[in-house]
Amino acid sequence: MSSVSLAVRDANTMLRRNLLHARRYPSLTLNLLLTPVMLLLLFVYIFGDAMSAGIGDGGADRAAYVAYLVPGILLMTVGGTVVGTAVSVSMDMAEGVVARFRTMAIHRGSVLFGHVVGSVLQCVMSVLLVGAVGVAIGFRSTDATVLEWLAAFGLLVLFALALTWIAVGMGLISPNAEAASNNALPLIFLPLISSAFVPVDAMPGWFRPVAEYQPFTPAIETLRGLLLGSEIGHNGWLAVGWCLALAVLGYVWSTSLFHRDLT
Known part of the structure; x- marks a missing residue:
């Protein structure tokens, strides 16, 4: 068996381990998943009439605000889900699990790749669930073509991959699970200061x-353009550029930390 085949086999084993771990200890995943669902319901049914002023035609329009809000909540779901990856990686390092794997005849990189692929799969499942809640409360995308739906899904997966590698690095630099959760807070905080809830034009000029x-x-904004037909402009290139830059940065950072800790 070639080295590539061995690496793929070991990564698949680590993926199964991480998915089983998530199934046996679902509390963290549920907590991270419930946050975007609760925010979606909160901003639609509690703040919806006030927040939707100026978004729909002719004043407050809750249906228009649901359409505006759901893409932002989907990206927030990705950011929240990968926090669990940082915690899981930190726990593996702190509890000596990785040190035990080191004594076995397995590919070193398979440990990280198992975490990354498992996290991306969890992100996809979380996004599908939150998207289903969005559809249940009125989100519709009637004008999007099949290609636009595929492009939107691809963007979500690419974004999840990029943030997952960043989260892995955050987990590796954290001495325990609590520190990992705190270090990963920007992944939850950044969507709150984006265009997820209100348009950028409504914010103070300096901000x-x-x-x-x-x-x-x-x-x-790219996700809104693909699903709702709004203007994408330069946001598409910016989104892909951010994803690629974060993925490369996270990969280099995480692998260097991982190999340093094992030397």
Whole structure:
């Protein structure tokens, strides 16, 4: 068996381990998943009439605000789900699980790849569940073509992959699970200062560049353009560029930390 085949086999084994771990200890996943669902329901049914003013035609329009809000919540779901990856990686390192794997004849990188692929799969399942809640409360995308739906799904997967590698690095630098959760808080906080809930134009002028060019806003606006037919403009290139840059940065950072800790 070639080295590539061995690496793929070991990564698949680590993937199964991580998925079984998530199934046996679902509390963290449920907590991270319930947050975007509760935010979606909160902003639609409690703040919806006030927040939707100016988004729909002729004043407050809850249906228009649901359409505006759901893409942002989907990206927030990705950011929240990968926090669990940071915690899981930190626990493996702190509890000596990785040190035990080191004594076995397995490919070193398979440990990280198992976490990454498992996290991306969990992100996809979380996004599907939150998307189903969005449809149940009125979200519709009647004008999107099959290609646009595929592009939207691809963007979500690429965004999940990029944030997962960043989360892995955060987990590796954290001495325990609590520190990992705190270190990963920007992945939950950044969507709150993006265009997820209100348009960037409604923000103070001095703050607009921060909200407009951070990673979440271009991805959210691209997702809205694909699903709702709004103008994408330069946001598509910015979103893909952010995803590729974060994925490369996270991969290099995580692998260097991982190999350093094992030397």
